[in-house]
Amino acid sequence: MPSLNERYADLMQAGPVRVRDAAQRLNTTEAALVAAGVTGPATPLKPEWGALFAAMPRLGGIMCLTRNEHAVHERHGRFVDVSSGPGHILVLGPDIDLRLFPGRWAHAYALGGDRPSIQIFDKDGNAVHKVFATGETDTAGWDAVIAEFAAPAAALPPMTAAEPAAPATETPVDQAKLREEWKALQDTHDFITLLRRHKASRRQAFRLAGEDLALRLPSAAAVATLQRAASAEVPIMVFVGNRGAIQIHTGPVARLRATPGWFNVLDPAFNLHLREAGVAEAWRVVKPTADGDVTSIELLDATGETIAMMFGARKPGQPEREDWRAVVADVSGTPWPAERAA
CATH class of the missing domain: 3.40.1570.10 (HemS/ChuS/ChuX like domains)
Incomplete structure (x- = not known):
């Protein structure tokens, strides 16, 4: 049976496909594709979520991306005010403003190549949040954070996509x-x-x-x-x-800007799709x-x-x-x- 990397390579023969869409078409998870290295060299990171985000100000200028099935939110800036408590991490800077819920997280990878990033996935292998290096990134700070949190023996993410959760049943409300x-x-x-x-x-x-x-x-x-x-x-x-x-x-x-299927905000510091x-x-x-x-x-x-x-x-x-x-x-x-x- 072809390996995941081989199946991904075959899929790409017909033209480029975003890794999220490739995972769906291959009935695998985005985290599994990232871990397999199909998107570039990937270093597993320790799931020490509070400490990892406390280190983010050392990265300098970055771009954060959070998405769901129908919207993608990209924001440029710097991590400034980071705090954590039971079940949450807050980032409250003027540019990077996040409410994070790490109880659902399970895997993280630092990707190298032309577009370095830190990518976090939930227990089902779905992408939760991504941080990308930009021209404003402190390269030495980025490398130091990756080295500090590298975890070569980290557990592998799930290979098979989970069944979509059924919508919650509505019950009578007063x-x-x-x-x-x-x-x-x-x-x-x-x-x-x-x-x-x-x-x-x-x-x-x-x-x-x-x-x-x-x-x-x-x-x-x-x-x-x-x-x-x-x-x-x-x-x-x-x-x-x-x-x-x-x-x-x-x-x-x-x-x-409107593009086929999407309406977009394409400002220098903020993109919405x-x-x-x-x-x-x-x-x-x-x-x-x-x-x-x-x-x-x-x-x-x-x-x-x-x-x-x-x-x-x-x-x-x-x-x-x-x-x-x-x-x-x-x-x-x-x-x-x-x-x-x-």
Whole structure:
């Protein structure tokens, strides 16, 4: 039977294929392909996640990439403020802004070649987060970090792709109670706790909350929001994540380009690639906070998983931007402020 490397080489005969797509076509995992060296020399790294990310400021300028099936988020900058605690790692710098959940991680590799990178994979061999060297990278710092965390005897990743997880079964939710507690929120971060308390999926909560809190929009609202924000020069926050990492851009978006199947932001420090066909639902979502209502445009795929979320740029303690509210009102076709019913 041909080896994985041979099968990959045969696949490439017909033309270049991204390693993520090659893994799907070969019924293997991206981590297995990386470990096999098909994308270049790969050095296994110790799964000492907190220490590894604490060392990231030594790398200098880099590019971070986090993606899911329908969105790719790329941000240039430097690691500045890195901290970790039970079940999480936070990166809170002005450019690199991450919420990481290493309990789902299992494998990491440093890739050499023309485009050096550090790539992290979950227990199923799916890519969670990647850090790429750039022209601003401290080469000596990069080499020192790789040498410090190299683990030649690391366990191999799974060779066979896991079956996709079935969407969680929705259970009955007390709609009135959900709405009451939603309206009493004091912080956007409390929304996840609200969902857990009611054992509700995000999509289920949106459908039950009432249109003043969650208004269903056409899927085209995803692109329209980026276009309105760019034309009005409104700085926004763009969240893209998966089950192991969330990456955030805060700032303007300017250079927008459509390519077959994708809508793209191609700014110098921030790139976003959005697979338009993957957006099954778009919602205007209003979350009360101690600083006033905070509004987002949230994109879900056909299984109800979050593809991306967009907010107006803001810091805790600040009210929401009026120019962002104008963008949302334009995209949703509803004036702001919305009258929220009892």
